[in-house]
Amino acid sequence: MSEKKQKDISSGTDEMMKNVTELNVIIGRNGSGKSKFLRSISKLRNKDDYYVSYLSPERSGTFSDNPNTEHNARHDPNFLINDRDKNQSSNFKTASRMHLKKLALHWGRRVDCEQDLRLDTTRTFEKEYLAHINRLLSNLKLEVDAQGEFQFITQSGHKIDPSELSSGESEMVALASEVMYFFAMCGGSKTNLLILDEPDVHLHPDLQAKFARFLTYQIDQLNPKFRERTFTIIATHSTPLICDLALAKYCSIGTKRHESEEVLQRPVTEAFKSVAPFFGHPLSRFIGDDIPLIVEGADDVRIWGHACRTSGGRIRVFPCLATSKSQMNALEKTCDNLMRAIYDEPKAISIRDGDGERKHIHPEGCVIRYSLQCYEMENLLLTDECLQVMHLTWVNFIEMAKKWILKNPHHPQKNLLEDIIQSTDRGRDRKIKDLRNVIIGIADAHKDWEIVVGQAIGRLEKDFSVGAKSFSIREFIGSGALQAVGAIETEA
Incomplete structure (x- = not known):
């Protein structure tokens, strides 16, 4: 201009x-x-x-x-x-x-x-x-x-x-x-x-x-x-x-x-154009009462889309894509400014990658900000709920992973997989992006990893027989974020 x-x-x-x-x-x-x-x-x-x-x-x-x-x-x-x-x-x-x-x-x-x-x-x-x-x-x-x-x-x-x-x-x-x-x-x-x-x-x-x-x-x-x-x-x-x-x-x-x-x-900024699909779709706000959800990466957009569909209407968010931390900051500011100028009771949510840290993030105006309590969304694949979506338990997965390692001794991700199955926290705070398709292959899941994670989030209110609480989606994402998007009921 x-x-x-x-x-x-x-x-x-x-x-x-x-x-x-x-x-x-x-x-x-x-x-x-x-x-x-x-x-x-x-x-x-x-x-x-x-x-x-x-x-x-x-x-x-x-x-x-x-x-x-x-x-x-x-x-x-x-x-x-x-x-x-x-x-x-x-x-x-x-x-x-x-x-x-x-x-x-x-x-x-x-x-x-x-x-x-x-x-x-x-x-x-x-x-x-x-x-x-x-x-x-x-x-x-x-x-x-x-x-x-x-x-x-x-x-x-x-x-x-x-x-x-x-x-x-x-x-x-x-x-x-x-x-x-x-x-x-x-x-x-x-x-x-x-x-x-x-x-x-x-x-x-x-x-x-x-x-x-x-x-x-x-x-x-x-x-x-x-x-x-x-x-x-x-x-x-x-x-x-x-x-x-x-x-x-x-x-x-x-x-x-x-x-x-x-x-x-x-x-008009690129940040505005990223959240524009939510604001440009009147049914999302005025009829469906969806809430904009700013997430890091296209994979996360797909995950939350599957979560919304699986939940049967319980989760009502409109995922908006940020491709970097700096764009996340810009989107949060843009969303806050625009929503406060238009709506009487503005509300938006952002969920950032944890990147190996457990931290609390203060709101950006009407944008309630959360940080994953694990490294990133890929880590959810090894929670009990996601394993159940793939018809497995952690013990089953370890056995199948060991067999896979024996068959693939020279695979570039073999050492990382060994470290994960031997760890005490299932690699919760480690970057396992390169393992996600390996995990799907070992589990013989026949569905994309984003679908597995999205379906597990969408079914959280159903009767998952979760084992140790520390390996649940509630722990890896955080109860506050899950309550904010409607995935679980607010605790009394």
């Missing part, structure tokens, strides 16, 4: 956005003052060197002609501005239709004035604008009739009145019209601000994602000299919308907090 595409924007009073990029997402809990903040920034329209369009959060009305609205807008330049300065704009969609009609007139003037455009028959208003709106709709399309009026046509060819549109369809048509009108009217010598307050209202998560892609496409198509001075600002609670917008390389995210009038925009 080039430095010249970042700037600070001040409302002229107390409100300030710092490090603004081409696409800016502002998050924050209800009551944090996001709408008030955006309305204050929108007052920059009163300055000669700014062109501002503010789209209010509650967009009422229908996408149809209204003579009274058109009359008021024509005779009072501040009529629509004052209407949209309220949280609930009663004339919003009527004005959106007016703006789409103005856009059609603007296109007509361009065709008259630009010879290249006039001679290019492949470029029409329908293809340049209406086609983009229609790609957002599933069950109908928007057309221009012989009189130049807009009309909605169903898949079966029937004309329907704008009042019959679903709330989502009506919202999408109005928003798309406003966005395209704004970008068409951008001034090259001015700073252009498109401010959208909760554009996700009434939109299904799939439509939210579609709108995000529509918006970034419109930004990408801007004339480069306008784009340098054009900034889109979006306040939202929608995790699907945030995650799709974050795919744009010029996107930044800032948090509005109740006690502060300053919002600092930060570029």
